[in-house]
Amino acid sequence: MRAVLIDSDILIEVSRARDQAILALWEDLALREMVFLTSPVVIAELWHGVRPKEIKTLAALFRSMTCVSIDAEIGQRAGGYLREYAKSHHVELGDALIAATVSVHKAELWTRNRRHYPMKDVIFFD
Numbered sequence: 001m002r003a004v005l006i007d008s009d010i011l012i013e014v015s016r017a018r019d020q021a022i023l024a025l026w027e028d029l030a031l032r033e034m035v036f037l038t039s040p041v042v043i044a045e046l047w048h049g050v051r052p053k054e055i056k057t058l059a060a061l062f063r064s065m066t067c068v069s070i071d072a073e074i075g076q077r078a079g080g081y082l083r084e085y086a087k088s089h090h091v092e093l094g095d096a097l098i099a100a101t102v103s104v105h106k107a108e109l110w111t112r113n114r115r116h117y118p119m120k121d122v123i124f125f126d
Contacts (some may be wrong), residue, residue, distance in 0.1 A: 001033040001034070002033075002035070002108065003034070003036075003105060003107040004029070004034055004036060004037065004066070004107060004109070004110050004125045005037040005038065005039060005042075005101060005102050005105075005107045005108070005109050005110070006036060006037070006038060006042070006110045007042060007098065007109060007111035009086070009112050009113055010026075010111060011038075011042065011044045011046055011061060012046065012049075014061065015046075015054055015057050015058050016054070018089070020121070021073070031033045031044045035066060035107075036066065037065060037067075037068050037101075037107055038062060038066070038067050038068070039068055039070070039097065040067065040069070041070075041094045041097050041098050041101075042065065043062060044056055044094075045094065046049070046062075051105055055093050068098055068105055073104055074097065074101050074104050075097075075120060076080050077099075077103060077104060078093070078097045078099070079096075081096040081099055081119055082096045085118050088118075089115075091117075092116075099117050099122050102122055102123070103119065103121045103122060104122045107123075108125035109123065109124055110125040111124070
C-alpha cells in the first residue's frame, strides 16, 4: 500500500478549501488505498498558525492521518541532511526531519515546496 506524507502547505490549502485542484486531488486520494501520513513537525507548524475558526477542521484532518513518530533513525538521517544541505540549500531542521521521515518510511512527499527538499532519496507525490 502506498503511503504519502502530506506537508503543511498542502494541509493548509485543504483546511482552508482555497485551491480547487488540491481539493480535487485530496478527494481522489481518499478513494484510493493510500495511507495518509503526517509528522509531529507538520502538526506543530499547523497548530502554530491555526485560526480560531479552523481548529475543528484541523483537528479532524489530523484524526484522519497517521502520525509517524520521530525516532533515532530519523534524527540521524535528518542530521546528515542538515550537514549536507543546510549551507548550500538553506535546509532547516523541520524540513530535514520531514525528509528523513519520508525516506525512512519509504513514503512519498506531497508538497508544493520541492526546493526545500533537495535530498536525492525523497520521492515526491505527483
